[in-house]
Amino acid sequence: xxxxxxxxxxxxxxxxxxxxxxxxxxxxxxxxxxxxxxxxxxxxxxxxxxxxxxxxxxxxxxxxxxxxxxxxxxxxxxxxxxxxxxxxxxxxxxxxxxxxxxxxxxxxxxxxxxxx
Amino acid sequence: xxxxxxxxxxxxxxxxxxxxxxxxxxxxxxxxxxxxxxxxxxxxxxxxxxxxxxxxxxxxxxxxxxxxxxxxxxxxxxxxxxxxxxxxxxxxxxxxxxxxxxxxxxxxxxxxxxx
Numbered sequence: 081x082x083x084x085x086x087x088x089x090x091x092x093x094x095x096x097x098x099x100x101x102x103x104x105x106x107x108x109x110x111x112x113x114x115x116x117x118x119x120x121x122x123x124x125x126x127x128x129x130x131x132x133x134x135x136x137x138x139x140x141x142x143x144x145x146x147x148x149x150x151x152x153x154x155x156x157x158x159x160x161x162x163x164x165x166x167x168x169x170x171x172x173x174x175x176x177x178x179x180x181x182x183x184x185x186x187x188x189x190x191x192x193x194x195x196x
Numbered sequence: 197x198x199x200x201x202x203x204x205x206x207x208x209x210x211x212x213x214x215x216x217x218x219x220x221x222x223x224x225x226x227x228x229x230x231x232x233x234x235x236x237x238x239x240x241x242x243x244x245x246x247x248x249x250x251x252x253x254x255x256x257x258x259x260x261x262x263x264x265x266x267x268x269x270x271x272x273x274x275x276x277x278x279x280x281x282x283x284x285x286x287x288x289x290x291x292x293x294x295x296x297x298x299x300x301x302x303x304x305x306x307x308x309x310x311x
Contacts, residue, residue, distance in 0.1 A: 089239075111297070113297075113298065113299075115299075115301075122300075122301045122303045123287065123289075123299075123301040123304075124301070125299065125300075128296075128298060136297075136298060138298075171241065173241075175297075183297065184243055184246050185297075185299065186243060187233070187240060187242075187243075188240060189239045189240040190239050190240070190241075192239075
C-alpha cells in the first residue's frame with residue numbers, strides 16, 4: 081500500500097510568487113491534514129479535511145493560504161503571494177476513520193518551501 | 197490549552213547505550229491520545245506508537261519502550277542498545293479525544309547515535 085505522497089519535495093520561490101503544494105493521501109483515507117514546521121520549531125496544524133469538506137481550518141495563518149480537496153482525493157495548498165515567513169516544511173497526513181475517535185495519522189515526507 | 201514539551205533539543209550517545217527521550221504534556225481533557233513519531237534523514241514522519249489516556253500500561257516493542265505516567269503527565273520513550281539507524285528526530289504529539297483531531301507536537305529531540 082502506497083503511503084502519503086507529496087509534491088514537490090522542494091520548492092524555492094521569490095517573495096510575491098505563488099506556489100502550489102500537492103498531497104496524495106493513502107487510498108481510502110477520508111481524513112487529510114496539513115501541518116507546517118518552521119525551522120527549529122514545533123510542527124503546527126494548519127487544517128483538516130474530511131473528504132472534500134474543511135472540518136477544521138483554525139491553523140491557517142492568513143488568507144494568503146488556500147487549501148482545496150476537490151473530489152475528496154488529493155489536496156492542494158496554494159500560497160499566494162508568498163512571504164519570507166512562509167518558509168518551512170509542509171507536511172500532509174491522512175487517516176482512515178471519520179467517526180468520533182482520534183485516529184492515527186500517517187505522514188508524508190513533506191515539501192520544503194524556501195521563500196527568498 | 198494543550199501543550200507538549202520536549203526539553204531535550206539534541207542528545208548524542210554511543211552505539212549500544214540506552215537513551216530516554218522525555219515528553220511532558222499539558223491538557224485538561226480526561227480523554228486524550230499520545231503519539232511518538234520518528235523523522236529519519238529522509239524526512240517523512242514515521243508512526244511509532246499511539247496511547248490513549250486510559251491505558252497506562254507501559255509498552256515494549258523490540259528495543260523500544262514507552263513509559264506513560266499520568267501522575268507526572270509524561271510519556272517517555274526509551275531506546276535500549278541504541279544503533280546508528282536510530283539517529284533521527286523524534287516527535288511527541290498529543291491529540292484530544294473528541295471535537296478536533298489535530299495533533300499538538302513538541303519541538304522534537306534530535307538523537308545522534310555514534311558508532
